[in-house]
Amino acid sequence: MSIQTLIDLPQNIKRGALIRIRVSISHPMETGYRRSSEGERLSRNIIKRFSCMLNGASIFSADLYPAVSANPYFSFQHRAARSGELTFLWEGDGGFKHVERVFMSVQ
Amino acid sequence: MTTQPLRSQTVPSKDAQVTLPDHSPDADRQSASSYEEAIRRFTGARVLIPGRIKLDIAVLIDNGNTVPISIVVIPTPDSLSNIESIAVFSERNPQHEVILLTVEPGHSSTEVASRIRLATSQKLIAIANFEDNTCCSDEVDVIVTLAACLEGDG
């Protein structure tokens, strides 16, 4: 499966409003604790870090551990002060790196 | 009246990053580091003040693989302190660390949600560290049951 993301931002954001941003990404988040049917340990393959930046400044970040479910999901709040480009960055094992950019318009 | 804690020599400076153990699964780590030790490593010498945080989670979980949680932190009106970070620890997963969050300061409240895995029935704790070297926590007991029929790869 190619990497898929769901990014949910409200429409018509008024300056000063406290908005909710919701994101998820497709990823198995293999814990490293499971074993295959042959008994071999399945090596860990997780996203280790997620960050959201507005015009380059971090507004939310998370360090993820194997206890985060597959297809990791985050919902967080942001006080909308200005329009700008939101950058979502996921990084993980095996050099995993995925970036999405969304323009947020604040009136 | 809220008593402000005195600054202590052992409090880590603002420049020091909060460090949690790395992500490696390591069976030995579990025995070496207890749930309480993992929490202490995060809070440092901070004084734990009850309240101000709520860890929302269903008491009876449908399936331990995907458990929605949400954390609400409300700084008190008389405190101008900002949130530095929020961590969630599990009592009985193979690793105690679940997630570490850094949120943007300056909101009147912060609500964060995610989905986590719980290996078994256990305690789960959410801790918020504040810039004024206080912290608050909320701990819940959750019941996690196994599915009736465990499948193989088929």
Next chain:
Amino acid sequence: MISLGLRGSLSCRLSRILIHRDSSKWQALMAVFLTCVFSCSQAQTVLTLPTGEPQDARLSGFEFMGESTRALQLDASQNPAMLFVREGEQLWSALIGSKRAACRDCHGDANESMRGIASRYPAWDAAIRRPVSLSHRINLCRSRYLGLDQSQAESPATLALEAYLAFQSKADRITSVDDPNVFPWLENGHRLFERRIGQIGLSCADCHAHRPGSRLGASVIPQAHPTAYPVYRLQWQSLGTLSRRIRGCFTGVRADLPQPDGELMVSLELFLRQRAAGMLHEGPGVRP
């Protein structure tokens, strides 16, 4: 083993029935027989309210799960199945295979051409002369018309496309099975539903018809209506087909696993569809 005997008897019955398949008189008799069977079973699924009004007693698995899991399904920005729907949407227009063609080339905009498709499957496939599930049909189509090798049953691409098509069926009603071509498989599916299988010796009906709402271990037993497939199952942490879910039950009762796209499987899926006829399709859902 009981399950081997099941497969043996199924193929014998099918070959006997297939001899008569072209007889229109036989088809008429089958239609009458099945109408009686299903009208009886429908009568059992209707409750009478104190006001005297009838109410459908059938409930989707949605009603049997916890509130937080329900919330996951209802919110498109949280429903993990939507990640697969997005993938399917991209694959719909992707030029692939030896013919460098896309699903869209024949079927156009899925919003229009595929409206309600998932509520009409399993359905008859004229080329191989038997009913097939939607995911099997997608696989057959891709190999016949896009020049792809036949994928294995639950390949990521087939799953994503099935999710995308099921999304086009959201809020449509599951349709009744009215194609006489598939009646033999439907009848077999009904028989299989009632038959005890595996070392544990349970039938589908034992749990899903006679004990829904009770618990098997700590899990609540649903009525087993296929209203949200393909489903993001929390236990799998991934999307999966009805076929995969049924194989999970076979594993649970320690029976030999039926082939994912085989005749036994599609017979059961056909019966489950008929049993759920009239219920709303939820689009790709979430289940524990």
